Amino acid sequence: MPPKNQPPKNKKADEKKKQEALKDRTFGLKNKKLRAQIEKNILGGSSTQHQQKKKNEDDDLKDMSKIFKPVAKTSAQQNVSADVDPKSVLCVFFKQGMCTKGNKCKFSHDLSIQQKTAKKNLYVDSRSLPNEEETNENWDEKTLEDVAEKKHGEKDRKRPNQTDIVCKYFLEAVENSKYGWFWECPNGDGCIYRHALPKGYVLKKDRKKMEEQTRLSKISLEEFIEKERSKLLDKELTKVTFDTFITWKKKKMKEKRQQQLQSEREKLASFKSGKQ
Structure with a gap:
């Protein structure tokens, strides 16, 4: 005989019984782990369904956030x-x-x-707009002073405990060509040191260029000799050889002896005349 059709179970009634049993079993229970275990044992499949439903809701929320993510990241x-x-x-x-x-x-x-x-606006000269992302790598001394004055000048002067010592972080940023409109002092707004170069200060990179120019402007001894020799090429002079050198040397020695004899004669004549 075929099995008789059984009446459908009342799911709401079963769920209600489980909730009442759960309430009785967990009344006054403070242990969260034990409470969760009891809930899992009593509710069984309904707890799994609840978790699956929650997971689906989270997935839908993630999908929605992906859709509107570009707009959320766009500035107002x-x-x-x-x-x-x-x-x-x-x-x-x-x-x-x-x-x-x-x-x-x-x-x-x-x-x-x-x-x-993007098209350029013909009514605006882009050269007059400050490029806030650039650094002092290609700035001249005047531009660097102007930017430092606009960024820090007023703040430094108004600070009551301000010193005349230049901030080391500012100096490092300038020397390493990392200083610009977006540069911020690691000491924060409360930095008591000056954020400006002292008068007459020469950057290391400029100092190296100056030293290189000075080195190039100086000539070696060999170059000096060659330069002086080139001046004598147009004149008719005796070529220096061993024989000409000996002749020149003898002539100079003879002239020196004559000068000594003349000096001795003058001294002897002065002595005889009574002059000391």
Whole structure:
């Protein structure tokens, strides 16, 4: 005989009984691990279903965060450099389908513009705009002084315990060409040392250039001799050989003896005349 059709179990009633049994078993129980074990034993499959449901909800939440991640990371207001035409830049909010400004938006809503480069604003001279990402590597002394004055001058003068000693971190940054608009002192805003180069200070890189120029400006002894010899090439002079040198030497020795004899005669004549 085929089995009789059994009436369907009331799931809500079973769940209610399990919850009541769980409440009775865990009443006043403070041990969390034991409580979780009892809950697992009593609820059984329902606990597994609850965990699976929670996992699905977490997965959905992650998917939603991935969808809106580009918008979340976008700044509240899209900005471009002053020398760039905004209409040549695609609106990031329009790209995500979230721009509410419509035709009033100063940025472009043309998706094909992504393939094009940003156009320069013809009414702004980009040379007059400060490049805040650059460092002092290619700055001259005047530019370095101006930037240091704008960044630190007013703060340093207003600080009551300010000293005349130059901050070592500032000096290291300048010497290593790492100082710029975005440079921040490791000592923070409370640094009591000056953030400006002392008057007449010469950077190491400039000092090396000066030393190299001084070295190149000096000539060696050999170069000096060759230079002086070149001046004599146009004159008719006797070539120096061994024979000419001996002749010249004898002549000089003879002249020296004559000078000595003349000096002795003058002394003898002076003595005879009574002059001491």
